[in-house]
Amino acid sequence: MSDQADLLPGTLDLLILKAVSLGEVHGYGVLLRIEEISGGALEIQQGALYPALYRLEHQGLIESEWGRSENNRRARFYRLTSAGRRRLGEEVTSWNRSVEAVARALTATPREVEG
């Protein structure tokens, strides 16, 4: 079995917001950062990244600017807007709540059901 986890639907936007929140980064950098912060457990499909970035930018959650990358190439850098920061906070809270609930459900014992 592979060490890599499947990305749950709807989590790509959350991961991108998180990656961008850690500092200004270009598109490819977002990909690398997600792999890095997930300890290589999450791998993003490269083509799916850009539509998601454009969607978040269209929604005013991130904004972009052209600049120079580490190897001196022209690249578009993304950063979080204040609306994006708020949304990230809300999403993280909601995610944690869901994870906790699912974890609790999965560790339930027969005794708890009978009780």
Place this chain on the structure above:
Amino acid sequence: MSPYRLLARLRSLWRGVRRRSDVEAEMREEFRHHIAARTSDLIAREGLDPAEARRRAHREFGHIEAHLEDGRASRQLHIFDRLGFSWLDFKLGVRMLTRYPGLSLVAGLAMAFAIWVAVGTFEFVNQFVHPTLPLPGGGEVVGIRYWDREEAWSREPTTFDFAVWREQVTTVENLGAWRVVERNLVPPGGAAEPAEITLISPSAFEVAGVEPLLGRVLTSEDAAPDAPGAVVLGHRLWQRRFGGDRGVVGRTVRLGTSEATVVGVMPAGFAFPVSNEIWTALPDRPPPAEPATGRPLRIFGRLAPGAGLPDARAQVAVVTERLRAEWPGRYEHLGSQVLPHAESVYRFSLDGQVGLALYGINVAVALLLLLIASDVAMLMFARVAAREEEILVRSALGAGRRRIVGQLFVEAVILVGLAAVVGTVLAGRGMAWGLEILRLQMEASSLPFWIDAKVSPLTVLYAVGLTLLAAVLAGVVPAWKLTGRGMERRLGNVGTGSGRQHFGRFWTTLTVCQITLTVIFAATAMGMLRASESVRRARVGIPAEEYLGMLVMMDEPEEGFDATLLERYHASVTRLEERLLAASEVRGVTMGEHLPVMYHPHAIIEVDGGGSVEPDPQWGGGYRVSSTSVAGNFFEVFGAAPVAGRVFDSRDLRADANVVVVNRSFVEMVLGGRSAIGRRIRYAYRERNQWDGPPDPSAASWHEIVGVVPDLGRKRSWRVDGIDPKVARVYRPLPQDREYPLNLAVHVPGASESVAFRVRKIAADVDSSLRLHDVRRLDEWAKADIRFYTFWSVLTLVLGGVALTLSMAGIYSVTSFMVSRRTREIGVRIALGAEPRRIVAQVLRRPLLEVGGGILVGCALVALFFTAMADAGSGAGRAAWGIGEILGWVTGLGAVMAAVCLLATLRPVRRALRIEPSQVLAADG
């Protein structure tokens, strides 16, 4: 969505539409950067050779075009792609609008006007039919009432029903009741002025959920039967009657005959339950034992938490069913209704035809909009037709019909959209004007508090719908017509300059209709202005500015108006008269059912032995006159000495006196100028006003004419021509102990506000339950009429102006178009020696025919209308609008319209005359 995020979306959309290629180029560059970075990574991390690394990076990235497509979809730009619109269409649209600025301005302003009217009307009707209460949780405030199924009308519950509901209904909380009584309100040191006092359950303030501005609201302690009087003031009343004094709380005011302490002032805009502005507690007395004995009330409450309208309806229905079982007589035809509060205050039901009829107003206004849109379509068509060659060539080069129609639609959307923005922004302002006029017309601030000059999101949506509809009519229809059948055939003619598209019967009809409308509007405006002028100049036969008029009423006790009260009323009025006469500046006091400048009811009379003027068969062989009863000193106080016979004296007050006095116009219009003294008249029918006492027992007796007086006052009327200069009037002696209420006239030269104030004080001293309404100088009655007529004349002039401008813009476009289409033909005719006169006649034939037709139809309708009006009125009405006069102004109007029409066609005609045959033929060859 926050404004920031909305702005971000709009910016992203704008950029995507405006700079499609730039956006695409940037995406491609970003993808290239991604693939290059990945390639470098693969070389560095996995040691792949560059070619292999690049191949893998490409493979991993996937299909670039598909990602581009997804990228556009993420920015929601695919909608525009699918519709086939591009930025180019917008650019072309704006360019076309600026190329013909005059036409664009005319079309845009006309559309803005139409949308303004349509949006304002929709908002108003919507606020009326589907009101929303501007109160916290306003949707849960409800009203309970009965509905009489037999009469299809609401029936007010009584104190008995209120007590039953308060005890048994649990789905509606804070159930309260209210009713209005009219009483004098006397502020400390102020004069008594009538005010509508709302007796209301203190729970009203809890239901409304609004905090007072000053002091406190009413509480249940205030409703105890022995509690001292407490009153809460509305903001407007506080400003108006108390000068906005913040120290008013704790002061004592008089309400009719009792005293009350001001305990609070409500904030601006609060007028719960409807348009109320002074509240005092409805005494919480034990309910009567039987339903029929209670006073009628209006009931309100707030839905209990968790309960909805259906729950409340079901519960109240059960309670009503129980009442019906117990008192079948009273409740037989009654069904209970629980309605949203605002709907419950209307007497009728908005569900049925009334609501439909109200929405029908929108249809009528939308038709006006469509008429104007058709006009704009004509302008667009003329413009599009001028570009026919370009469109035919584009079509031949493969541009689909949809594409061409789409482009013209975008053009229309830009024009109508701009107009809609202007119209919708102005709609709020228009509503404010409309409401102000309504208030003036109703002479009170009695519009419900939820009707406000605002534009709701639903109305904005309606405006968007109208915009699209108008754009379809103005843009798509002309384009569809132009790109329709026969395109190939017309394509064959391109370059020959011969006529292709032409304006058919539809456009001619439209122009004729508009000219007709212009004539009608102009006639109405003229009539209104004339009316206002005649009111201004009317010789009322008295120095109206020297008289103060007022309607004297009396507080009605709980048990209703009876004979004892009528006696007290007349005693008080007599004392008031005496006290007023004692004042040094007062020259005289008199009274009557009506005063000279007021509306007088009509009567149909018969003349013993017949009148000398042919009676109008419309009145069953009788004469229609105005009739009123006046005090003995009426003519003396108004300085009208009899021209023949005598005026009333003490003899005439006997019930069997049966005498009348007539005015000069009566002698002229009924008796043909013959002697009136000693002639007898009889009332065949007398219009009575609602406060009249018992029916006049002498109605069928003959009355002898004992005197003739000069014409006094004028007849106020809603006729288009304002007032009749002459009115036949009959005066009866006033039986003082029978009539209620009376109008009092005080002759005070230089009458002013301070005199009015003193009169009020004297009245309050005489009897604090006497109420003086409409205390104002008699000349001010005319001012209200002048205001009314001036408003309508301005409105109709504006409408006429819009119709005229549109017609002229249409005529200009069509004529220009025709000249440009027939350039070759005209050139050939000039080359063949045609006289310029003939060329001009050819160009002008159509517009002149259209304008002439419109004027003829319009004038015929106006003449018909005025003839009907004159017939409906008295003989004097006919005299007011003589045929000569009508003809005179029809000719004048026709001349003005023809001149404007010639002006509109001036440029195209000059262009036609300047056509050089040599150039035309050279271009041909």
